[in-house]
Amino acid sequence: MPRFAHTLSVSAPPSAIFSIVDDVSRTPTWLSRCTGIDKLDPGTNDVGTRLRYHYADGRRTGVMDGQIVAREPDRHFAMKFSDRMMDVTVDFVAASDGVGTTLTHTIDIATKGFGRVFSPLIKRQLPKQTLDAMTALKRLAEADTSL
Incomplete structure (x- = not known):
């Protein structure tokens, strides 16, 4: 099961990061392979909201x-997605470090069926993909804070 976690410092409060990841319509601005996320349930985001x-x-x-599997404002946000080849959990944990935020982003990918063939490739690509997403997310959060 490919898994990758990375922690970095962001010069913005946890609320700035949370507002970006909680607004799933903004995901394509920080995750290059995402072309969109549809929210399938009305109302505010909550655990169980379908995506x-x-x-x-x-x-x-x-x-x-x-669906959203964890949501604690300004602290924790996680989503889990599935198709016939894999289950993917995307997790963010933010904590104030007194100056800004320490952000940990973890991706867990459980391949299944034919998707298992791709596990070695996914394992090689996952670190760069995650680091690129975190760099873009950091840039957005810091820019939002400077406005």
């Missing part, structure tokens, strides 16, 4: 159904 994740990976596009 549909659209992605492009090279010439391959796809859709994964999911």
